[in-house]
Amino acid sequence: xxxxxxxxxxYSNPKNxxxxxxxxxxxxxxxxGAPECGxxxxxxxxxxxxxGIITDAKFxxxxxxxxxxxxxxxxxxxxxxxxxxxxxxxxxxxxxELNLPPVKIHCSVxxxxxxxSAINDYRKKNGLDELVFEERIH
Amino acid sequence: xxxxxxxxxxxxxxxxxPRVLEAMIPYFTENFGNAASRNHSFGWHAEEAVxxxxxxxxxxxxxxxxxxxxxxxxxxxxxxxxKGVYEMYASKGNHIITCTTEHKAVLDTCKHLExxxxxxxxxxxxxxxxxxxxxxxxxMRPTTILVAIMxxxxxxxxxxxxxxxxxxxxxxxxxxxxxxxxxxxxIPVDVIADGIDIMAFxxxxxxxxxxxxxxYVRRKNPRVKVTAQMDGGGHERGMRSGTLNVxxxxxxxxxxxxxxxxxxxxxARISKLRDxxxxxxxxxxxxxxxGNPAHRLPxxxxxxFKYVEGEGLMMGFNKDIALSSGSACTSASLEPSYVLKALxxxxxxAHSSLRFGLGRYTTEEQINFTIKAVTDTVLKxxxxxxxxxxxxxxxxxxxxxxxxx
Numbered sequence: 001x002x003x004x005x006x007x008x009x010x011y012s013n014p015k016n017x018x019x020x021x022x023x024x025x026x027x028x029x030x031x032x033g034a035p036e037c038g039x040x041x042x043x044x045x046x047x048x049x050x051x052g053i054i055t056d057a058k059f060x061x062x063x064x065x066x067x068x069x070x071x072x073x074x075x076x077x078x079x080x081x082x083x084x085x086x087x088x089x090x091x092x093x094x095x096x097e098l099n100l101p102p103v104k105i106h107c108s109v110x111x112x113x114x115x116x117s118a119i120n121d122y123r124k125k126n127g128l129d130e131l132v133f134e135e136r137i138h
Numbered sequence: 139x140x141x142x143x144x145x146x147x148x149x150x151x152x153x154x155x156p157r158v159l160e161a162m163i164p165y166f167t168e169n170f171g172n173a174a175s176r177n178h179s180f181g182w183h184a185e186e187a188v189x190x191x192x193x194x195x196x197x198x199x200x201x202x203x204x205x206x207x208x209x210x211x212x213x214x215x216x217x218x219x220x221k222g223v224y225e226m227y228a229s230k231g232n233h234i235i236t237c238t239t240e241h242k243a244v245l246d247t248c249k250h251l252e253x254x255x256x257x258x259x260x261x262x263x264x265x266x267x268x269x270x271x272x273x274x275x276x277x278m279r280p281t282t283i284l285v286a287i288m289x290x291x292x293x294x295x296x297x298x299x300x301x302x303x304x305x306x307x308x309x310x311x312x313x314x315x316x317x318x319x320x321x322x323x324x325i326p327v328d329v330i331a332d333g334i335d336i337m338a339f340x341x342x343x344x345x346x347x348x349x350x351x352x353x354y355v356r357r358k359n360p361r362v363k364v365t366a367q368m369d370g371g372g373h374e375r376g377m378r379s380g381t382l383n384v385x386x387x388x389x390x391x392x393x394x395x396x397x398x399x400x401x402x403x404x405x406a407r408i409s410k411l412r413d414x415x416x417x418x419x420x421x422x423x424x425x426x427x428x429g430n431p432a433h434r435l436p437x438x439x440x441x442x443f444k445y446v447e448g449e450g451l452m453m454g455f456n457k458d459i460a461l462s463s464g465s466a467c468t469s470a471s472l473e474p475s476y477v478l479k480a481l482x483x484x485x486x487x488a489h490s491s492l493r494f495g496l497g498r499y500t501t502e503e504q505i506n507f508t509i510k511a512v513t514d515t516v517l518k519x520x521x522x523x524x525x526x527x528x529x530x531x532x533x534x535x536x537x538x539x540x541x542x543x
Contacts, residue, residue, distance in 0.1 A: 034540030036485035
């Protein structure tokens, strides 16, 4: 199976690889996937508490090229968005942008889950109710 | 000058040796006869060529030419052997013993027969990939008609204790079939010394053409018969009907002859390169060689690089190096290699494996390039891996409650 140029580009030059201080109140961390499934994504957001804007985003991913590209692209999209806007990022937007084939759609779902999980972690730390998302079958 | 891409997937298939192609060419055009045409010179020429190839193939495995049945490949050979024995020896019993690391052509054939009333024992292998002889002995029953254990494994390259397995089968009055696809032409295989009753193998794994294989069927001590799985003209002693693929068979013969004459030199050279590759990659932290290192094909190395995913790893160099991974990220099931799992490897290690299959044309320059490319990519991906970071921080990854999908 050939990868799209965009997947190759994110894989070769991943954006925002790294780690934020997960103990910080302004950082939300999402860790999703499982080693047994061949995909683990950790996505972190740094939120400006005054404005609610995501000022930084970092990821680390264990997985195939499409999983790495999905998380790399997700961090790019997160930066500069408000938390409320970030919740609306849909996995199909990632699929479209990266031209993921059907067998790789689960990579984008994982990235969307990681975003939501990071946002909920941030909300929890700041005394907000966690958002409830629809259960998805991967 | 290093020419890219580099091919290191010789367990999947091999390039054809130019000497093989040269031998085949006349049989597409001027010598196009049907080997079964008994009444004119076109047929005689073709038959003569097939007989010669049969000798060449037989000689490679220490068999008699009459014991070679040409097939379309090893999948057909596996099917013909197992289904053919099941039908032919139905009055003796219905029990077959095989193992969990067999090729799908064997496993799925056994599953098919289970639906028809066969009883099949799937032996677990030991962590090094070898069959436990005591477990085999214990699994034998009075109704056991066939023991089907591969000679060498396609994913990890371990070579089974074939002689001992054959002796156990014989002691209990069962036939011994082996899928010899990966072993024949790579290591010495002798059907007499090894005690093999039936063996499937194929040309394209030994620098011959695709689409032609052989089934060795013993004629003496005991005389073995298999029921044909295709009806037709009764070719190949009635066991495999169908017009013979004369050019393919000629190529197979030549490939077998070259494998026999060049095996020693090829093995010496290739195993040295394999060891160089393996020793260099073992220097990477948390890398593990899969399969028993002492009982292994000389050209194969299967290595897991913990905390990086195999397909992601391959993407780092797959435009320059062709090899194969135990990761199944592309398959809908997301299941990693069943062979690696059968060794008791955790899914994480199974997902993290690469199979290197070297061959006749592999050079030291290619191996040097591969060592560097794989090492660089593993290190790069580990910097990107949350699991590597946790490992480095001393977090026990197994203790985390992962959300399973």
